[in-house]
Amino acid sequence: MIYLDNAATSRRKPQEVIDAVVFAMTSLGNAGRGTTEAALDAARTIYGARDKIAGFFGVKNPKQVVFTANSTESLNIAIHGLIKPGDHVISSVMEHNSVLRPLYEREEAGAELTLIECDGKGRLLTDDIEKNIRDNTRAIVLTHGSNLTGNVNDIEAVGRIAKAHGLLFIVDASQTAGVLPIDVEKMNIDVLCFTGHKSLLGPQGTGGMCVREGLEIEPLKRGGSGVDTYNRHHPSEMPTALEAGTLNGHGIAGLSAAIDFIEKTGIDEIREKEQNLMKRFVEGVRDIPGVKLYGDFDAEVRCPVVALNIGNADSSEISDILSMDYDIATRPGAHCAPEMHESLGTVDQGAVRFSMSYFNTGEEIDAAIRAVREISEEFSEEN
Amino acid sequence: MRKKEIKTVVTFHVTADAIAFEKRCKELGIEGRLIPVPRVLSAGCGMAWASPLSEEERVRAIAEAGDIETEGIWQCEA
Structure with missing residues (x-):
């Protein structure tokens, strides 16, 4: 088969990724659940991946890297956790439904939404962003690259607009993470949402978000954390705050090997x-x-x-x-x-x-x- | 049964800090290991770093550097 559907998922993975997943599936316990060697190996593997991803995207503190199942989950956490009724959000017609549907849900809950249009070639009318900023604008949510046209947005320029107006900047890097350089500090990104199974060449079911230090996001899920068991509330410390439940340690081991492959290549x-x-x-x-x-x-x-x-x-x-x-x-x-x-x-x-x-x-x-x-x-x- | 002795025990809020602390200690050649938090201590994270008392000064130096968040440093049987 000639596989040319890599924007949906990269089908061929580096052998190192496959080996890492197999090794993880035959050796790891549950990260953060006890201190047996198996549990610690899982925790070390996940921490190692966190550290690598932090370096890969220019995140200073690895604890600000959160693992999720994919971009969709990351975007849902970011949009639902940061946009409240009464807030205005600026996004674009270039977005995938993983941005649009959470935004439409927020709109139904009382938020206001403006979608910036594109020209005939599918290029974002970036100048319209600033014109549409209102007193109650809370965030700009924008894709780094369109999954349909392949057009790439100038994230650094939009990041400057967000910073100048004190707006949160949430970026969907589903199509670009792993192939275009991303630096959250330089690009002024507050929340970077990425998936592991496309250009990062990792397994499906891996992904995450890089959250600016100090930005508190209301969690979408609450549950087991391995810490603070007798607290009725889910812990607020990062990254645990946004990682309820057992993480996909096997997949994350593969993602970690994928980052190694990309850095090596x-x-x-x-x-x-x-x-x-x-x-x-x-x-x-x-x-x-x-x-x-x-x-x-x-x-x-x-x-x-x-x-x-x-x-x-x-x-x-x-x-x-x-x-x-x-x-x-x-x-x-x-x-x-x-x-x-x-x-x-x-x-x-x-x-x-x-x-x-x-x-x-x-x-x-x-x-x-x-x-x-x-x-x-x-x-x-x-x- | 394994003989318990008084150790320097570091507790954490989250697993990520515990693993980062272990990594730093290993890099510096500090003796010790991650253990389940002894019940005399109340800690957020279920794992704690335990070192012989002879390593306490170096362990405290890591905690005081501030880049890895710790919950507390104790001396207890472990």
Whole structure:
């Protein structure tokens, strides 16, 4: 199979990640639950991963790194825990439903919401952010990179706006963590939400959030913590405050090995290879008659994501042909990004998304280009 | 049964601090290990760092450096 659905999850993981998970599953106990060697090994593994992630994202204190199941959980914790009725939030049409749905829930609870629009190429109208700040604006919630167009937002610039106006800045780094450098201090990010199973090359069920020191977030879950058992309330100390229940120690061991792999390989090397694969694909398909691309392909920095359509064909049909006739995995439909599809005018058709990873090859990209060309020719003959 | 002796015991609010403290002690070659919190002490986190009294000065120095949060430092049988 030629797997080009890495924006959904990176299918191929480094062998070190698999080995780390297997080792963890055959050796670790439960972190923070007693002091047997098995329990301590789990606690050490998790602390080691916390420390690495802190270094990876420029977080000074590893205790401000919280483990969750994925970006969705992180975003729910951040949005639900920080946005209260009466608060105004600025977000964008580029967001995934893991941002939009928690925000819509907050809106129904009495918060106010403004979504910043994009231009025809799916680029955020960043100048509109400042214009929409109100007296009661509490936060800006923004994706670092669109999971549909691959367009990347200038997080550092938006971070400066947030800082200048005293607003919280919550960033969804689902598509960028592991491939674009992120420094929470430099970018003035209050809460960075990331997932482990995409560009970080870790197992599914891993993810987390980096929370600015001193920022208290009301927890979404309360429960076992291994500490302060006789307190009727969940402990307020970080990271335990936001980590009720047994952590995914096995997965976190894999995520830790994944970070090692990225640091050993070099994030710049990984990004360059992915960008080259993406550019090769774009150059190969952009002039095929009937092919329409969505996004800004002249941008210097973008995610290795290419969404396209062929004529007026249903994206689901194209993706199914790619899968059944060419064994190429892509993602059709709406990609959990309803507002972005509205903005691009692709609600009915959806789009076929090709997304590359470090482990794809130039030959695979060329095969995908040939497939798009053949399908496009077939459709033009039919019409 | 293992003979108990008076030790320097450090307690913590959360597991992350206990593990960070263990890591620091090991880096500095300080003798000791993580133990379940003795019942005479009331602590948030269920694990505590225990060192021989001879290491107390070095253990206190880590706690006083302030970058790893501790709940308290005690002397008790462990």
